[in-house]
Amino acid sequence: MTMGDATAPEGPAAQARAKLLPKGVGLLLALAAWEAVARITAGGFVIAAPSEIAFYIGANTGLLLRALGTTLWSAAQGFVWGNLAGVLLALVAVLAPRSERLLSTLALLIFCLPLVATGPILRVLYGPGTGPQVTLAALAVYYTTFLPVLVGLRAAPRGWFDLVRSYGRSRWTEMFQVRLPAALPYVVAGLQIAAPAAFLGAMVGEFTGAERGLGVLTVRALRALDLPATWSIAAIAAGVSMLAFAGVGALGRRLDLAPPEVLLAPPTDTRRRAWSGIAEALLAAAVTLTVWKGSMELFALPRFFAKRPEDVWAYLVTSPGAEAQRARLFGALGETLALAGPGYLAGLVLGAGLAMGLTLRPRLAGAVIPVSIALRSIPIVATAPLIVWALGRGATGTIAVVATMIFFPTLIACQHGLARTPRAVLDLFDVYATGSLRRLASAQLPAMLPAFFASARMAIPAAILAVTTAEWLATGRGIGALMATVASTSDYGMLWSAIALIGLAAVLAHALVVALERIVLSRTSAEQLAR
């Protein structure tokens, strides 16, 4: 090391080059290994070799570029609309705090609507064109912007508000002088997650009968079992997503914003009586049904495909075939939950576990975290078919897709939470030369829990998206496949019933996680609950 210092050329540029060199070597080695594995398993139709991908991209550059342009344009529009909606929702929730719980519930519900089902419905609504792609891209991003911005708008210490109040200034001054600047880093964090998500939303939108775009090419390649084409599109989608993620991150650094303190904070108020929770649930249900029915009536959507709440009720309960239809729906849901549940838990446990393991091996963390951040930005849609191909159409493949989708965000959020352990507390443990395991258990784990639960909540819609997409594109089972089938046969009663059921399941799962979060956090970090 010291010898190297003595002989190495000085200057930051030289150092950067010295750092890049091993990275480049590593990349080459990885590519070589990939190529070798692909050649060896060539008969299995799972892995396309880098050379095949390069060849395919070289031979179809024009086609791919045009498709990429189309998808990017839809994603960009959805990105703008979705983030605008997310920020506006957060502003409303802060300015009218009493509306917050209702807004959050509705926002979650809409975010949980499975793209597999909303895609075909939007296609019917919009007809041909880019409407569904843009809408789905917007739907894919507004929630992940809404949550951090809401936290950011509230993230200011009381002293800053006291300052504004001590001059007798209004809530607007508070908003412009304190809340908005304090929220800016959170906005950037939201936009960063949103960038790849918008791309994913646009691609899914294209699956449902668009004319152009990478999504269309994906569906075509999948149908034809064209391995190099599927891998090439996945590689392009992954690359674009990583670039978008890194680009927004670089913009944030250019603005010289400190990264936000908490990624996502747990829900707010502390003591709530049981009945107020029930009352809020009833209110949310009533508002949901009203919005559902009201919007359909308002736009006079034809009953044949825009099923009202009472139609779903009739379909599942009172109509002649109700029993068989119920059996079919619940059977499919059960099949799906049996895969989504284990995948969800596996993703959370592995993500949190690796984050904790990395604090014990900080050297390793320096290598793993950047790679994870890059992988986190890859849209699952691009990887789902590949994972299922690799692991087979059985349970393992789907569980792996769900777990992968949840693993990276959890790892990064938990890592963030662990890093938030106050310096002074760590110093205290160092003073007594405590072992690192002990320090992890008594200081760092409690600091990580809020971030862990935040990602557990965020992982619910992610799990739904992953499992339905995998079932739809690859395995042909469960509620994802059911929705795809009934959408293509125009069985809209079943489609809307499935949507309603998934929404209900998501809200219940969310409530369960929140309840667990309250119990745990009230013991370990009460200050996170008291706001």
Next chain:
Amino acid sequence: MSARPDIRLTGVSKSFGAAQRSVEAVASVDLTLAGGQMTALVGPSGCGKSTLLRLIAGLDTPSTGTITIGDETPDTLRQRAGLAVAFQDPALLPWRTVESNVALGRALARRPRDPDLVRDLIARVGLSGFEQRRPAELSGGMRQRAAIARALAGEPDLLLLDEPFAAVDALTRDRLNAELPPLWEARGATSVLVTHSVAEAVRLSDRILVLTPRPASVAADIPVPLPHPRDAAVLASDAYRDLCAKVTDALRDHQFPENLAAQ
């Protein structure tokens, strides 16, 4: 224009928290603080000094009793930006530079921009050369000084200072004690200073209120009839030393009476 509002507290008390587990921070206090004077509040840590200051500022509302400032409520005084507070925790906005944080004290008070005044204030609190730095680049004491400059920038009628020099070294504190008083004395502002330093209380104020441990009430009311400005001659005088001793005694008499009673 410089108003010299009296501060009048009648039967003011403040408790925090729900009924069973409530903490009484201020017990029934009746007080009149004369306009244009500086009153110092001293008392043990946690006795309720900051709470009393927040009540006067109208940032918290008393559980019982009323507070008037001149013929206004704290709220109306705040509405017309007649108030400035230097908080115990400096509460500088981290995305603004020192200069812009100090200027904010004028902007929030709706006074016209005055870069010269801002620069002068920054110089007086000894932060020249740090105008363009962010709070994160300052030490704790430097941040407190910036917060004082921000409070003064708004040219308030009522100035509340909550341990403004707590994190500042003894020599700097001594210099600030000499240089800052003319700024508020010239305007004739009414001011309240919370401090843990007996010497500082005697040096800066016209009257000292020694508070009991929580809940705060007035244990001793000691006038400080020393001439202004309090130059080296005044600080060397016997009268100054006697006052310091008197305040210290009053503090000692009322320290920890609960503990004594409990034993």
